[in-house]
Amino acid sequence: MKPVRAVPLWWVLLLVSRLGATRKGSPEEASFYYGTFPLGFSWGAGSSAFQTEGAWDQDGKGPSIWDAFTHSGKGKVLGDETADVACDGYYKVQEDVVLLRELHVNHYRFSLSWPRLLPTGIRADKVNKRGIKFYSDFIDALLKSNITPVVTLHHWDLPQLLQVKYGGWQNVSMANYFRDYADLCFEAFGDRVKHWITFSDPRTMAEKGYETGHHAPGLQLHGTGLYKAAHHIIKAHAQAWHSYNSTWRGKQRGLVGISLNCDWGEPMDISSPKDIEAAERYLQFCLGWFANPIYAGDYPQVMKDRIGKKSAEQGLDMSRLPVFSLQEKSYIKGTSDFLGLGHFTTRYITERNYPSRQGPSYHNDRDLVELVDPNWPDLGSTWPVSVPWGFRRLLHFAQTQYGNPPIYVTENGASQKLHCTQLCDEWRIQYLKGYINEMLKGGKLVSQSLGNLCNQQSDACCRAVTKSHADGDRDRGTYSLHALHTNLRSSPDAPPSEPELRPGYPFYRSIFRKESSGHSSFFCLEGLYTFLVSGSVIMGFFCCCFVCFGLCYDLKIRK
Numbered sequence: 001m002k003p004v005r006a007v008p009l010w011w012v013l014l015l016v017s018r019l020g021a022t023r024k025g026s027p028e029e030a031s032f033y034y035g036t037f038p039l040g041f042s043w044g045a046g047s048s049a050f051q052t053e054g055a056w057d058q059d060g061k062g063p064s065i066w067d068a069f070t071h072s073g074k075g076k077v078l079g080d081e082t083a084d085v086a087c088d089g090y091y092k093v094q095e096d097v098v099l100l101r102e103l104h105v106n107h108y109r110f111s112l113s114w115p116r117l118l119p120t121g122i123r124a125d126k127v128n129k130r131g132i133k134f135y136s137d138f139i140d141a142l143l144k145s146n147i148t149p150v151v152t153l154h155h156w157d158l159p160q161l162l163q164v165k166y167g168g169w170q171n172v173s174m175a176n177y178f179r180d181y182a183d184l185c186f187e188a189f190g191d192r193v194k195h196w197i198t199f200s201d202p203r204t205m206a207e208k209g210y211e212t213g214h215h216a217p218g219l220q221l222h223g224t225g226l227y228k229a230a231h232h233i234i235k236a237h238a239q240a241w242h243s244y245n246s247t248w249r250g251k252q253r254g255l256v257g258i259s260l261n262c263d264w265g266e267p268m269d270i271s272s273p274k275d276i277e278a279a280e281r282y283l284q285f286c287l288g289w290f291a292n293p294i295y296a297g298d299y300p301q302v303m304k305d306r307i308g309k310k311s312a313e314q315g316l317d318m319s320r321l322p323v324f325s326l327q328e329k330s331y332i333k334g335t336s337d338f339l340g341l342g343h344f345t346t347r348y349i350t351e352r353n354y355p356s357r358q359g360p361s362y363h364n365d366r367d368l369v370e371l372v373d374p375n376w377p378d379l380g381s382t383w384p385v386s387v388p389w390g391f392r393r394l395l396h397f398a399q400t401q402y403g404n405p406p407i408y409v410t411e412n413g414a415s416q417k418l419h420c421t422q423l424c425d426e427w428r429i430q431y432l433k434g435y436i437n438e439m440l441k442g443g444k445l446v447s448q449s450l451g452n453l454c455n456q457q458s459d460a461c462c463r464a465v466t467k468s469h470a471d472g473d474r475d476r477g478t479y480s481l482h483a484l485h486t487n488l489r490s491s492p493d494a495p496p497s498e499p500e501l502r503p504g505y506p507f508y509r510s511i512f513r514k515e516s517s518g519h520s521s522f523f524c525l526e527g528l529y530t531f532l533v534s535g536s537v538i539m540g541f542f543c544c545c546f547v548c549f550g551l552c553y554d555l556k557i558r559k
Contacts, residue, residue, distance in 0.1 A: 032437055042148070045100060046109035046410075048155040048200065050083050053113065055090035060128040062119030064157035065168065065209075069216035076218065090134065097141045107148035109410070110138075111155035111200065114181055121159030123180040132188050139192050151189065152197040152259065153182050153240065156205050156216070163217050169210065169229035170221075175236040182240035186248045194254040196244070197340055197410065198237045201261040202290060206230040211362050223360025224320050227307070231322040234293050234332060241335035258294065259340030259410040262287035264390030264397075265349040268371060274351035278368040281306070282349045283397060285366050295402040297333035298324055307365050313356035320360055341398055342411030343435075346390030348373060379414050379427055386414070388434030392441050409439060 050066050057063070070082040089096060100108055114121060116131040139149050158168055166173055182198070199205070208215035210225030219225055237258055244256045265282035267275040284292070284300035292300045299321060308319040324332065347370040354364035376385040391412070398407060414431040 042106040044105045044107035044109060044148070044150070045103060046150075047089070048111040048152070048157075049113035049116070050086075050111075050155065050157040052087045052089040052110075053116075054084060054086040054088045056082075056084045058090065059130040059134070060116075060119060061113065061131065062115035062121070062128075063160040064113070064115045065160050065163050065216040066157050068160050068163075069218055072218075076214075093134075093138050093141060097145055097147070100142070100147055101145050105147060107150050107195075108142055109150040109152065109197075111152035111157075112185060113157055114154060115157065115159040117184065118159065118181055119161075121162035121177055121181070123177075123184055127184065135189060139189055143192060148195070149189075149193050150195040150197070151185070151193045152200045153185060154178065154198065155200040156209075158217075168217055169206070169232050170219075170225060172232050172235070174232050175239050178236035179239035179243055183243050183247070186244055186252070190244075190248050190252040190254060194252070196254060196256045197259045198240050198256065199233060200259045200340075200410070201342060202230065202233045202237075202258070203286060204261060206233065207362060223362065223365065226362055227321050230289060231324075234290060235328070237294070238332040238335045242331070255337040257336045257338040257340050257408065258290070259342060259408075260287055260290050261342035261344075261411060262394060263344060264346040264387070264394040265370075266346060266390060266393070268348040268350040272351075275349065278351040278366075279349040281366055282347075282368055282370075283394075285362075287394075287398065288401070291339065291398070291402055293324065293329075293332050294336050295333070295339075295405070297329035303365075306367065310356045310360070310365055314360060336405070338406040338408050339398060339402060340408045340410040341395070343391050343394055343409070344412065344414075345384035346376075346387035347371060377427075377430075379431060384414055386431045386434060388431075388438040391435050392438040395439065412439075 050064060055061065056067050066083065070077050070080075073080050112135055113131070116134070117128055119126055119128055142149050158174075162168060162174065162177060168174065186196075205215070206226040206229040209217055210219045210221050210229045211223075213220040221228075241256050244252075244254070248254070262283065263286070265279040265286070267279040269275045281302050284302050288300040289303065292298065298304075303321060304319070307321040311319045311321075350369050350371065351367065352369045353367050356364075358364055372385055373387075376387050378385055395407065395409075399405075412432075412435055414428050
């Protein structure tokens with residue numbers, strides 16, 4: 001989760017009082033479009049290994065940094081929960097594939113557990129053949145059900161031995177170890193997997209793991225650790241991409257990209273040049289931090305200038321932001337076949353200068369404050385508010401900043417309310433309805449991710465449409481889409497008030513109905529979609545409903 005930075009009460013009251021004076025409702029933002037997606041449009045679901053598999057020490061798997069973090073018992077995770085069992089996905093492959101078939105998904109995004117395949121993290125030490133077989137059988141089961149596997153190589157669960165022995169992502173040698181691990185995966189699964197994601201949300205992995213300590217490995221290396229970790233992650237991504245490009249692409253003909261998460265930052269006062277600059281800075285410190293090196297060869301100039309200036313003011317001989325050599329810049333630039341983009345909410349951004357004497361930190365380096373408009377719909381969770389129009393603005397930003405790359409929206413959704421005993425989906429459906437609509441207005445896309453699909457029953461925060469209970473049963477709560485298994489033509493009964501169809505703009509219509517199955521209630525979404533585009537063809541649409549499918553275990557991290 002991403003908390004809004006704490007500021008003095010007088011400052012908050014002053015800023016909130018300005019919101020009404022700087023914002024008015026926009027009919028264009030609230031407009032709704034109608035139509036159908038074209039044939040071939042792909043919908044799917046997603047998860048990550050640590051949050052779903054369980055079997056943390058079974059069949060030769062080594063420990064991960066998240067195993068160590070959750071086993072520490074120091075109140076770092078709500079209720080001191082662990083993922084030792086999670087949704088028991090390791091032992092319920094066939095059941096989960098059945099659930100995917102029931103949802104009529106076209107593809108499934110999941111991550112591989114590095115320590116399950118390489119217990120020490122190092123390929124030269126030992127390859128766990130049982131881990132290879134587990135994922136190979138899972139991929140085969142998906143393909144047998146006509147479900148395309150979309151595979152993430154690393155979703156935060158670094159082998160613990162690499163952390164203990166080398167310091168994890170603080171050590172540049174991780175790039176070589178990751179390349180070797182990626183090469184093993186390409187070799188073992190690449191004949192069947194054609195869509196690879198190297199890292200999922202590496203910004204959060206670096207910031208929460210090496211700056212605030214809220215995530216594994218729990219280090220608080222303020223203002224230095226996260227930049228060093230990100231530097232090495234970017235190098236690791238580039239090495240994996242080049243390995244695939246030079247060795248495997250010719251015969252496997254797949255795609256390799258990265259998934260980056262970023263919320264939209266809107267200037268609080270659109271007439272203030274300082275607020276506009278602060279909002280731009282927010283996006284560059286969030287999305288540009290990783291995307292700019294991959295698409296342009298180096299960090300955003302504003303990051304280099306700000307961090308360099310503050311480092312000098314703090315008496316340091318060199319910037320806390322590492323530097324790429326000319327050779328590294330050339331090597332990293334262009335190492336992504338698509339841009340994976342995750343998005344959940346929006347913040348208002350305003351300028352605020354933090355004195356360098358406060359010490360080094362990522363948040364101080366940005367010189368800004370994040371605010372939430374009290375008028376934005378509150379979903380009842382502790383994190384996102386629903387601001388759909390920010391999604392489209394982020395998509396346009398990414399398209400214009402990075403040369404209009406193919407975009408797969410890899411994560412999007414709303415956290416489940418705590419203590420909700422059923423699938424409380426009316427508010428979630430409204431969230432998804434708004435965000436899908438804004439995404440469709442956004443133009444040419446390759447993919448999208450809608451929330452999670454399952455929750456391990458606990459005091460956990462989850463974006464899910466199925467629940468996994470402690471006794472192993474899973475509520476068949478479904479979020480069904482006609483577009484999952486049939487793409488319909490334009491709706492003949494579209495209301496007369498629908499807006500005029502404009503070339504190049506997508507249109508969307510959805511109808512919701514409530515059903516009940518056994519003891520649980522659930523909502524179904526019947527969608528009629530269209531995507532009208534001019535020019536290049538949309539290559540595909542991946543709706544990777546991130547984190548839980550009948551297999552979600554979303555730990556709520558203490559702040």
